[in-house]
Amino acid sequence: MDRRMLIAGNWKMYTTSGEGVILIQDLTELVRDHWDSVEVVVCPPFTGLKAASTVIEIDRLTIGLGAQDVHWEDEGAFTGAIAPRMLAELRCDYVIIGHSERREYFGETDETVNRKVKATFAAGMTPIMCCGETLDTRENMETESFVRGQVVSGAADLSAEQAARLVIAYEPIWAIGTGRTPTPEAANDVCRTIRATIGAMYGPPAAMSCRILYGGSVKPENAKMFFAEPDIDGALVGGAALKADSFADVVKAAL
Ligand code: 13P
16 A cells, blocks of 8 residues: 655744745745655644745645644634634645644543544545644553553544545654654554554444654754654654645655
8 A cells, every 4th residue: 555655844923914925935945846746734733823824825835734632513612712614714734633732732632532522524625634642651561552542532423535644743742852763663663552542443444545654853964864764754743844845855765
């Protein structure tokens, strides 16, 4: 099965709308020859989505757009929240769901993750569903069962066709923003477990088609090692996605 490599930049709470446009334009200069082979996605803060969407359309860039969160309802009295159809209107292709920072600081649970995953599909976009263990969980040798549980709950009640399109980002919490990473083999072991879990839930074709990204201190220097692993189909990049040259170098590592 030929899964297309996907490199997504999670800009977190960095970049104003104007800074985001410049970052996209600088990035475009560096990766324009490569995006036939690698899918490149940027995920600005909500306030930057409109300008990003406009520059992607006007400059005809083959770059995907993602949001960093979404509510599961279509509309309603949910002050501060953003509905799936609002993101779809801005031509978002992807929505990051259940990032560990949302789980830790904003009370996201496996149940809300699942609601958001289903609502994102229903609005015609693709979820990038995040999972990953704490250092304690890893040291207790419980990583695989913990991550399996997150996937079983977060990806529940989909169709097999949706499961085949799902993107799952495996991000060990202790590797995010720390410069520490698992070995590529250890990361691949968890990604293989995630794929097997999708296979048990939705059948082998879904497991073979869904894409699984590694995230956590991905840099130009280590990206290639992760991308060489059979169950790793790309990366969800934080810090290194905020500079055009380092993000471009991660993209080139996936060629
Ligand atoms: P870093 O690449 O900065 O470690 O962040 C990873 C991440 O959280 C991406 O979602």
